[in-house]
Amino acid sequence: MIPAACFAPASAADAALPLYAFDRDGFAAWLDGAPAAARAWCAAQAFSAEPGTSLLVPGTDGAPAFAAIGVAGAADDCHAIAHAPLQLPPGDYRLAPEAGIALDPGRAALGWGLGAYRFERYRRPQRAPARLVTDEALGGSVHADVLAACTLxxxxxxxxxxxxxxxxxxxxxxxxxxxFGANLRAIAGEALLDANFPVIHAVGRASHRAPRLLELTWGDEAHPALTLVGKGVCFDTGGLDLKPADGMRNMKKDMGGAAHAIALAQLVMARRLPVRLTLLVAAVENAVGPDAFRPGEVLRTRSGHTVEIDNTDAEGRLILGDALTYAVEKTPTLLLDFATLTGAARIALGPELPALYANDDALAQAWLAAGERENDPLWRMPLWKPYFGYLRSNVADFANAGPSRMAGSIVAAVYLQRFVPDTIPWAHLDVYAWNDADRPGHPAGGEAQALRSAFAMLCERFGDPAR
Structure with a gap:
């Protein structure tokens, strides 16, 4: 959650410590003209404004006179000062552009909030973050809405x-x-069969918690149709093809794709983008039980295709197949799906780069360019259709997995592509949604990845009337 103590009101500015942001060269130049006491103190602390560092500098009375921080990354990167709220001592600080780098206040506040985040539901934080003085207008700004979405x-x-x-x-x-005055329909349990979502039902039927499809709709019918789809596997045991202990440990995060789609939908509504929004979340628990779906079974999908179950641990693509089929029935102008789909994507790109697949070059390039601008990266991977051959089945139209470990992320993406016609611009993001360890602005645990860039891309495409 966003700590309430993360920001201070504008009225606290007079009593707040000035906060100077430096890169190394700029700090060296500033230090040459600084008072002798400040130079001596910085030298004694071996402070040179290395990225990710901070220092309180005392005045002649020994009390702190200002804080200096080393900017990590580009000055327009919202994570540039994300180390500061938990590295500086608790207290109030105000950005002071009279020395160092003049940071964009909105982006700085976004980074401050991302850096101050700690998940506090089950334990108290060890310390309060330092507070950044912000203008009252921040509360209604795009940066505040983006921070709320990332926090969600x-x-x-x-x-x-x-x-x-x-x-x-x-x-x-x-x-x-x-x-936001949106409509929500939930189709749960046996009703999924009546509504023709057989695969979502099959994957989730073994759990004591009923599987469901969530459908949120919002916006003017006259506006372009934007559909967001999220994989909501709330826990993934692997099913009867049981995961080992280390593979199952963090599977609470297997609904990370749904979390991204939900947060992006919240952003779209908060910023009142001129779209007709549909959010689809397939929410299931892939459990082990007497009614668990089995390897070798053949499932008939909403699309009419039959799928042989080669591996019950390849369940995400199964539920997304039904959700995507339903999505395209409404012929959206743009279709995006988010899923923690494959470990193969992490092997290929590591934990920090989500894998982007798209059937439309302009869409892919727009998202990649937004990632560059927002310092919220992702990497395009190929939809190489010949790899669909890895999913051959002797008894069904195709299988959900196969014996080969080659190109696992691509194979999963081309499986999804089977349910989306080329006439609908579509992008699929295979996202990790997790930080394995703490980094400034990226605390260990759940993480929003390529969310800010997705929103920036949507604003460019559809416009943001609230900006």
Whole structure:
């Protein structure tokens, strides 16, 4: 959650310590003209404004006179000062452009909030973050809405499955729908069969928590149709093809794709983008039980295709197949899906780069360019259709997996592509949604990845009337 103590009101500015942001060269130049006492103190502390560092500098009375921080990365990167709120001593600080780098106040506040985040639902924080003085207008700004969306992803992913199963995920979406006047329909349990979502039902039927499809709709019917789809596997045991212990340890995060889609939908509504929004979340728990779906079974999908189950641990693509089929029935102008789909994407690109697949070059390039601008990266991977051959089946139209470990992320993406016609611009993001360790602005645990760039791309495409 965003710590309430993360920001101070503008009225606190007079009593707040000045905060100077430096890069190394700029600090060296400033230091040449600084008072002798400040030069001596910085030398004694071996402070040279290395990225990710900070220092309180005393005045002649020995009390802190100002804080200096080394900017990590580009000055327009919202993470440039994300180390500061938990590295500086608690207290109030105001950006002071009279020395060092003049940071954009909105981006700085966004980075400050990302850096101050700690998941506090089950334990008290060890310390309060330093507070950044902000203008009252921040509350209605795009940066505040983006921070709230990133925080939502982190909170949803960090919450363990006992408190974030399909019911609780529905409750989270229902709360958001209520705030923005959206409509929400939930199709759960046996009703999924009546509504022709057989694969979502099959994957989730073994759990004591009913599987469901959540459908949120919002916006003017006259506007372009934007559909967001999220994989909401609230816990993934692997099913009967059981994961080993280390592979199952963090599977509360297997609904990270849904968390991204939900947060992006919240952003779209908060900023009143001129779109007709549909959010689809397939929410299930892939459990082991007497009614678990089995390897070798053949499932008939909503699209009419039959799928042989080669591996019950390749369940995400199964539920997304039904959700994507339903999405394209409404012929959206743009279709995006988010999923923690494959470990192969992490092997290929590591934990920090989500894998982007798209059937439309202009769409892919727009998202990549937004990632560059927002310092929120992702990497395009090929939809290499010949790899669909890895999913051959002797008894069904195709299988959900196969014996080969080659090109696992691409194979999963081309499986999804089977359910999306080339006439609909579509992008699929295979996202990790997790930080394995603490980095400035990226605390260990749940993480929003390529969310800011996705929103920037949507604003460029559709316009943001609230800016």
């Amino acid at each position: 992803v982190r909170d949803l992913v960090n919450t363990p499955t006992e408190d974030m199963g399909p019911d609780e995920l529905e409750a989270a979406v229902r709360s958001i729908a209520g705030r």
